[in-house]
Amino acid sequence: MIDLLKNFDKFVVIERETKTKQLRFYNSKIGIIKEWKNKKMELFLYKKGKLISFSVENPDRNKVKKGIERAEKIMGHIPPMSFELGERRKYINNKYFDKNILNDESLLKEAEKAIEKSLEYGEESAGVLYSTKENLKIENSNGVCCEDMNSMAYLSIRTLFKNQSFHSVNCSRRLDNIGKKIFFDEFLKTPEKKKFIKEGRYDVLFTPMAFANLISYFANFSSAFAVDSGYSFLENKIGTKVASECMTIYDSGIEKDGIFSRKFDDEGISTQKTTIVENGELKTYLHNSTTALKHDCETTGNAGIISPVPWNTVVDGGDYKINEMIEDLSNALLITNVWYTRFHNYRTGDFSTVARDIAFHIKNGEISEIVKGIRISDNMERILKNVTFLSKEKRQIYWWEVENPVFAPYAVVRNVSITTTNR
Amino acid sequence: MDEDLAEYALNISKTKYAEIRIEKIKSNGIIFVNGEAKEIEFNEEYGFSVRVIDGGMGFYFSNIVNKKEIEKGIEKAVKMARLQKSNIGMSEEKINEARYEIKGNFPEIEEKLNFIKNLDEFSKNIHRSFYYKDKISEKLYMNTDGSKIYSKMPHIYTYYMITVSNGKLEQMHREFGNTGGWKFVNEWKVEEKLQHDINFLHDLIDKGKKAPKKGDVILAPYITGLIAHESCGHPFEADRILGREFAQAGKSYAKFEMFGEKFANECISIVDNPSLPNKYGFYEYDDEGVKARKRFLIKNGVINEFLHNRETAFEMGIESNSSARAVYGREPIVRMANTYFMPGDYSSEELIEDIKEGVYIATFMEWNIDDMRMNQKYVGEEAYLIKNGEIKGIAYHPSIEISTYDFYRKVDGVGKNLEFYPATCGKGEPMQGIEVSTGGVDLRLRDVVIK
Structure with a gap:
């Protein structure tokens, strides 16, 4: 035709x-x-x-x-x-x-x-x-x-x-044993005692499910179309620190088992591995050829003809094991999932998200009680800048609330603003 | 619209229950960002979906519409259903045969572009983006019980997002939408609202002040409509209560045994009504062929009715109240339509004059709610301080974070001005974004923590 x-x-x-x-x-x-x-x-x-x-x-x-x-x-x-x-x-x-x-x-x-x-x-x-x-x-x-x-x-x-x-x-990308290999964290079986915590700033240990939610929003914000349309806090930030030193984030259309991997983008340009953030510094937005021309750079092979899209977002893992991360925390929260991440202002990155599923209080290096009714009310850039530890272990996360797949580690973020429903 | 094909599908199904939906949607879209057209598109969708019950439930969709594909679809749906063993069924309902059409046309591209270009030009000194969409959906629904419904409906929608920067950055977005044609563009008064929002954001940056930490709060229709939808409509969906949505949209604080219980103050009544002409969530028959009717969810503070489709009604041994809706190529699930607070007696001024200290929150940007629909948060964008019964300046991002129980018990005054806003409600997996409207009135809440 x-x-x-x-x-x-x-x-x-x-x-x-x-x-x-x-x-x-x-x-x-x-x-x-x-x-x-x-x-x-x-x-x-x-x-x-x-x-x-x-x-x-x-x-x-x-x-x-x-x-x-x-x-x-x-x-x-x-x-x-x-x-x-x-x-x-x-x-x-x-x-x-x-x-x-x-x-x-x-x-x-x-x-x-x-x-x-x-x-x-x-x-x-x-x-x-x-x-x-x-x-x-x-x-x-x-x-x-x-x-x-x-x-x-x-x-x-x-x-x-x-x-x-x-x-x-x-x-x-393969069906084999997908059900058998479903993973449940060991700590899910731990305490039964419940606690209501006060609002304030807490160190938070995010599981890959929870961290992937935030990173998937970050990946969307890195699309040059989102930046140009006023839907991103990353405008004018190329070459500046937008995350902590330990954070390296890349987009990859060529991951072997990445469920959004593709040989080429919607223009027919080969996909690639594109470093978005290296040691905390924003290196590039995601581009198609049209946005690349506007921004005077090369396409990253992420077309979407109108808007560049992330393929698989990968956060480089750190050196830590989950147990070591828990042991290092004295008064912190462990959040296993979040949903309804909503932005008050896309340009500043102010947002909140609701802790969904079980969450725990960590006291003196141990998971102590279940906490309920909490919400992260903070700023995306501040959260990324406060990431302190990342686990070596990563999981590919994609579900109802993470609409583009993320290979995410466990992450410890310092001083996260936590709010709760007034009681 | 391919009635013969639909009849053929039902004839060959040979199952306890089968239904077919043949749909054709023609749509047009425009995206404009900062003075530049970014996308101008038109699309046509045409496909059929069949759902059968035989052992369990099977569903098949294809956008190849012919006899051979329909045969394959029925065969596959039946095979998938027979792989399961469940007690699934459909409630007994009146058999309906009807055709309905909502009138409404759309102009050629020049006029649509002029509408968006004028808005863009009007706001050229700030960062702005606009989205326009119209569509005409035709649907033929038939089931083995004998129901046959044909519908044709136009929808029109516009959205804008603006950013004002002046030392600080502030954003505001608004949606406009109706079931109907181009005539609604003039009713929306978008330019007027745009001007209002631009002026307000400048004022917010210059004059916004911190709200008191505690006080009385008036929430305007723009917010209370959303609250009716999120904290009453969703938790009253029977499929959530039964656990069918547990892995996605979640469960609910509501339980069937709460029927007849006092849940809110007496001044609160909440309704979901599909049959409001030209509202964004309008329909006359639901996607299981049941005649649409008004549902009184909360009546004078008492839990009165939950939202059911035929599947949940069968499980509960009752009749459906016409809440089954499906988007193109998806299964029908329990959905809202136009959900709203029933108006009370107060004017805004009367609600304000009785407040010593508090805030009036007119619009929001950020909001969210937990998956039991109990823990909700709304952050005001356009908001005002109230002191001694009068508006006294602009409040800077007052936020309320409140439990659903507390919310419905703290309302002591209900405004008389009912306003509807369009929204796209998300539910199901794969996601089904569907047109709804949220209807709100001014609500006054006493003694609220303001953040």
Whole structure:
């Protein structure tokens, strides 16, 4: 169908075919099994300085032709827009691909294994096992015609025990043992005594689940489009410290088991490993070719044609073991998950987020009591600058509240502002 | 709209229960940032989803709409259902056959662009971004009980975010939306609100003062609508109470046995009503073919009704109250529509004149709530200090963090001015963002800690 596009100065055509399955369970039983089949084409067409995009489902020549006619008509009435297409085709493809990722029996077996394991810790579990297989093809006016195949699965399971809850996820490009390998922290079994803490500043030990939530927001803030649109505290901060010395964060489209790994971005540019923060210093935003031109730099292979997007965000681990981190804390909190991270001001990074699932008070190097009803009310940059220790161990986190995957370690952050509901 | 295909699907299903939804959505979008168009797009979606019950529940979606694919869809959904053993079922409901259409058209691109360009030009001295979207959704729903509903509805939506910098940086965003066509653009008065917000943010930077640490608080409709949605609507969703959403949206402080219990002060009544014409969450029949009706969630402080679809109603041995909604390609789950506080008798001035010291919070940026819907926080953006019954200056980011129980027991005055705001409610996995509206009135809370 590319012959239909010869009148355009530039174009990108993205064809995506996906098959997805999901087992959803609650009250420790499978409640519904679902399957989706999607065929979609997105077209970005540029002529005489004007860009228009449209999508067609289950595309055929006639539907695409009609869309192009409409696009050409609209182009006569729209203002000029910037659109650049870069060239880089040294594709790296060492990511896993699991051709059996949609196997019904395996999915059922893995979900059942995860439920069984979660019930060793608690009395009720709920969650999803989700798997998808994607065929992706991109053609553009620079002569790129590239194809990719991706597989990914994630298991998200929440366990209820004695009126407390904890949440675990396991993400991989392969289905094998995804349920069996679901991980529960040992400290979940520890104290039963509850405590209400006072508002104030506390050192906080974040588990990978909780830390990944904050880092996923950071990754979105590092998109040049977010910066240019007023949705990021990182404006004018390239070359400055935005995190503590121990923090190195990179985006990677080439992680072997990264569930968002891709050979190329939406322009057809090869993906890569891009260091966003090195030893606390902001090195770059994430770019497509259009934002790169505006910022006078090279694309980082993160298109999104309109807005650059993170692939897999990786936080470099430190040297510590979780037990060593707990032992080092004298009056601190252990937060195992957060949700509803909401910003009062995207440009300053002021936000709050609610501690969801079990949280603990750590006293003199030991987990002492369960704490309830707490919220982090602080500033994203201040939190990143106060990261003190990172664990060697990392986990890939992706779930309902972490919408782009993060390889996150356990992290100790000093002096986090904690607020609570007044009682 | 492919009625033959839908009938064929139900005929070949041979299951205890089956339903099919065939949907077509045509949408248009514009993004403008700081004087530049960033995206102008149009999209068309067309697909079908089937849901069956046979042993358990199976669901299949495809955006290839033909007889062969429908056969495959039914076969797969049945196979998936039969892999399970559960007691799932659908409540007995009246069989409905209906067609409804909300009128509303959209102009050509020039007029839409002019609307956004004018707003952009109007606010050119500050950092700003605008988003416009319109869509027309057609849906045919049929089930093996015999219900058949066709609907056609337009939706229109606009959003802006502005940043004012003058030593400090302040941000404000607003949404506008209706079920209907272009005519609503004139009703929204976006330019007026934009001017108001720009002026306010400048004043906030120049004159904002710290709020008292404790006092009486009046929350304006913009916030109380959200509170009705978050701390009453969501926890009253039966699927949450039954644990179906435990791993995602969470559970609820509400329990079915709380029916008839006094939960709030007598002045509080909260309603969820899909059948309000042109409100953003409007519908006449839900996504299980049940005729939409008003739901009185809290009546004079007493818990009166929970939100049910046919699946949760079956589990509880009752009838659905038409709360099943599905976005394109997703399963129907329990959702709100237009959720609001019933108005009281007070004007804003009457509520204020009785306050010795406190704040009036008109808008917010940051808010959140825990997954049991018990621990909530709202940080004011546009807010004012109240002293001896009068507004006395601007309050700088007053914040309240309060339990749901405390909130509903501290309200002693309810305003008479009901205002609705559009919102996109998120629930389900994969996420289903759906149009709702939140309706609020001024509420006065006594003796609140202000941060």
